[in-house]
Amino acid sequence: MPRATLPADVTVGTVLREARRRKGLTCAEVGAAIGVHGNLIGLWERGGERLPAARRPQLAELFGLDPASLLPPDLMAVSAEEAELIGAFRCMDKDQRASLLRIGGMMVDGRIAA
Template sequence: MRPARTSDAAFLRIDRRPPSRPRFAATGPRPRGIPSTVELSERQTVAGIIREARLRAGLPQAEIAHLLGASQTALSGWERGDEPVPFARRAQLAGLYGFDLSLIAGLDAESVALNDDERSLLTAFRHMPAADRRALLELARP
C-alpha cells in the first residue's frame, strides 16, 4: 500500500462553503423582531397621523417629547414609522393633540387635528339620540 499523496486526500478537505440558506422560509412563520407588511402599513398610518397633528399644532418634536416624557429620538422614530408607538403613548398623544384615540387606529389624517368648534360639534353629535343624529345628517348633506 502506498502512502496517500496530498492530491489523493483533496476530497477530504472542505474547500467549499455549504450552500447558503435564507434566514427563514417565505411560507413559514416569521421570526420575532421582523415586522409583517400589515404591521409596517399600520405603523406608517399612525406615523403620518401623529406627525400631521404635531405639524398642524405648530409644535417642535422636542417640546412634544418633553410633554410626553419621552426622548426626541423615540418621537422621531414613531413619526417616521421606524418604531411602533406603544399604546400608552398613543393615548397620551391623542390627549395632547385633542383627538379621539380611535383616530390612531388607522383613520384618515385629515380629521386628526380638529379645531375647537369641530371638536364641540363632534362631541355633541356623539351624545345625541340616534333620531337627532339622522336629522342632523340630513341637514348637512347637499
C-alpha cells in the first residue's frame, strides 16, 4: 500500500519541479544527471515519496539552489547539518536507528571518540 502524501513532501516537490522547469529539463534528464530513473523525480515532485537526504545536495547543485530550500518545512528550523542527520535518520529502519542512537549516546558520554 502506498504511503500517504505528506504536505511537507508536496512543498519540497513543488520547489523541485519549479527549479527543474526553470532549467528547461525533463524528469528523465534530471534523473540521468543524478543517477536515478526519471519516474522517481516525478514521484518526488508530486510528494509521493520523500526526497532522500543524500539526493538534496546533488539536486541543489544541479539547479543552483541553496540545499536548505529542499528541506521539508518541519526541518527548516534546524541547521543544515542537523537536517541532514534527521533526514538520514528518517530513512533508516528500526535497527539502524537504534544503532545510531547507541553510538551517539556513547560519543556524548565519552565512551568512544569521534
